[in-house]
Amino acid sequence: MRSGGTPLALGLALLGISGCDPVLEDRIAQLGPETPGVRPGPFHRPGQPCLACHGEGGRARPQLSVAGTVYRDPADTRPVDSAEVILIDATQARYTATTNCVGNFFVTPGDFAPVLPLWTTVRLGTFSIDMESAVHLNGDCASCHTDPLARASAGHVFLTDDPALIGTVPEARCN
Numbered sequence: 734m735r736s737g738g739t740p741l742a743l744g745l746a747l748l749g750i751s752g753c754d755p756v757l758e759d760r761i762a763q764l765g766p767e768t769p770g771v772r773p774g775p776f777h778r779p780g781q782p783c784l785a786c787h788g789e790g791g792r793a794r795p796q797l798s799v800a801g802t803v804y805r806d807p808a809d810t811r812p813v814d815s816a817e818v819i820l821i822d823a824t825q826a827r828y829t830a831t832t833n834c835v836g837n838f839f840v841t842p843g844d845f846a847p848v849l850p851l852w853t854t855v856r857l858g859t860f861s862i863d864m865e866s867a868v869h870l871n872g873d874c875a876s877c878h879t880d881p882l883a884r885a886s887a888g889h890v891f892l893t894d895d896p897a898l899i900g901t902v903p904e905a906r907c908n
C-alpha cells in the first residue's frame with residue numbers, strides 16, 4: 734500500500750506544480766457554483782473543502798493553510814459563530830482561529846503555516862471538544878469532515894454531542 738502510494742502522490746504533486754491537475758479540477762467542478770446571493774469571500778461555501786480552491790494547487794486567493802466550518806452538533810448543520818479553533822502543530826506552534834456567523838474559519842500561511850501533524854480543539858465558552866487523533870493529511874477540515882458520516886468521512890465538525898448541552902449553544906445569526 735505505502736510503496737504504491739508514492740508514485741501517485743509524486744505525480745499529483747508534479748501536476749499541481751504545472752497548474753493543471755485534472756483530479757483537483759474535477760473535485761472543484763463537483764462542488765458546483767456559488768450559492769446565489771453569496772459573494773465569494775469569508776461567508777461562502779460553508780462545509781466545503783476550502784483548500785480545494787484556496788490550497789497550494791488552487792487558484793483562489795487568498796491562499797489558505799487551514800480552513801473549515803464548525804456546526805452545533807452531529808445531527809444538525811446549524812453553524813456556530815465565534816468558536817475558537819485551536820491549532821497546535823508538530824513543533825508545538827499554536828494558533829487560534831475564530832469562526833464567523835456561517836461557522837467558517839480560515840487561516841492564511843502568513844498567519845500560521847503549520848508543520849503537520851496538527852492537533853485541534855474547538856471551543857466556545859465552556860464547551861470544548863478535541864479531535865482525538867492528529868490531522869496528518871492537510872489543513873482542509875472538510876477533506877474528511879463531510880456529510881453524511883460514512884467510512885470515508887468523519888461527518889461535519891461539531892461542537893457538542895451532549896444532548897443536555899446542545900440546546901444551550903447560542904444561535905448564530907448573520908446581519
Ligand code: HEC
Nearest residue numbers: 764773774775778779780781782783786793794795837839
Ligand atoms: C470552488 C472553489 C472555492 C471553494 C471550495 C472555496 N472558495 Fe473561497 N473563493 C473562491 C473564489 C473563486 C474566490 C474569489 C477570489 C479569487 O478568485 O481568487 C474566493 C474568495 C474567498 C475569500 C476572499 C474574499 C476577499 O474579498 O478577499 C475568502 C476569505 C474565502 N474565499 C474563504 C473561503 C472559505 C473559508 C472556504 C471554505 C469554507 C472557501 N473560501 C471555499 C473559491 C472557492
Ligand code: HEC
Nearest residue numbers: 801853855863864865866868870873874877887889890891
Ligand atoms: C484526515 C481526516 C481528518 C481531517 C483532515 C480533519 N479531521 Fe477532525 N476528525 C476526523 C475523525 C476521523 C474524527 C473522529 C475521531 C477523532 O476524534 O479522532 C474527527 C473528529 C474531530 C472533532 C471531534 C468532534 C467531531 O466533529 O467529530 C473535531 C472538533 C474535529 N475533528 C475538528 C477538526 C478540524 C477543526 C479540522 C481541520 C483543522 C479537522 N478536524 C480535520 C478526521 C479528520
